[in-house]
Amino acid sequence: MTATPFALARRLRAGETVYSAWCTLASPAAAETIAREGFAAVVLDIQHGLWDTASLIAGVGAVHHGGAAPIVRVPLNDFAFVSRALDVGGEAIIAPMINTPADARAFAAVAKYPPLGERSWGPQRAMALQGRGVPVDYLREANDGTLTLAMIETKTALGNVEAIAATPGIDALFVGPYDLSTALSGGTAQDVTAPQVEQAIDTICAAAKKAGKIPGIYCRDTERALAMAKRGFRFITIGSDLGLVREGAAAMLKALKG
Numbered sequence: 001m002t003a004t005p006f007a008l009a010r011r012l013r014a015g016e017t018v019y020s021a022w023c024t025l026a027s028p029a030a031a032e033t034i035a036r037e038g039f040a041a042v043v044l045d046i047q048h049g050l051w052d053t054a055s056l057i058a059g060v061g062a063v064h065h066g067g068a069a070p071i072v073r074v075p076l077n078d079f080a081f082v083s084r085a086l087d088v089g090g091e092a093i094i095a096p097m098i099n100t101p102a103d104a105r106a107f108a109a110v111a112k113y114p115p116l117g118e119r120s121w122g123p124q125r126a127m128a129l130q131g132r133g134v135p136v137d138y139l140r141e142a143n144d145g146t147l148t149l150a151m152i153e154t155k156t157a158l159g160n161v162e163a164i165a166a167t168p169g170i171d172a173l174f175v176g177p178y179d180l181s182t183a184l185s186g187g188t189a190q191d192v193t194a195p196q197v198e199q200a201i202d203t204i205c206a207a208a209k210k211a212g213k214i215p216g217i218y219c220r221d222t223e224r225a226l227a228m229a230k231r232g233f234r235f236i237t238i239g240s241d242l243g244l245v246r247e248g249a250a251a252m253l254k255a256l257k258g
Helices: 007-013 028-036 053-065 080-087 101-111 124-130 135-145 155-159 161-165 177-184 195-210 222-230 241-257
Strands: 018-023 041-045 069-073 092-095 147-152 172-175 214-219 235-238
Touching (some): 007 018, 018 241, 028 041, 041 053, 053 124, 092 101, 101 161, 147 214, 155 161, 161 172, 161 195
16 A cells, blocks of 8 residues: 555645544654554654654655655744755645744745645655656656645744745645644643633634635644544644554553553
């Protein structure tokens, strides 16, 4: 079982709601196992996860072979890694702390080929995973087929959200609820359901829709994910591989002690 090239972009552009897993543990086998359960996409988180370049390359291939679209969250302010992650087979990039239209333009520039951006050519691994032997076939579809998700997670980004959403080459806005709640509380809380955070979440969703872009958000659990889908979000990530391991182990021990 392998992923269909650019299926994630086609589904989201068609208006579907897509749920994605999230992996931090730098285990390609774990990421592939999760993908094989039926998630449409799996995020490999370099920003806060344990992935390095070598494990990421293996992880992208594993997720692809598990039938899901590989997504990479790149490190903070590391736009150089965006095109690298796409070249090794990532089909979407989540970039943290996109705070200004200038940040958004810089992100789009390295993620999109001309004339939309300035991405340098070299997607040999991506083409191999997709079974493509003719470079122009990948080139023709890449700008629409790979997705840029700009994370909105600060007061500055919230103030610039409509301009960021309107930036050519930005495909989606992605809410980072924990950093957003930290910022809006002045560093005193991480309550993602606080009224000001909930209001900001709706503002971001509305800005994405107004610009014809995809609204996305991270959710801790399935209950929150389903609620966000009802509020209009269409790309929704849930939990993490670490959370699944911890919760599974805790449930097992509780049953043994019960």
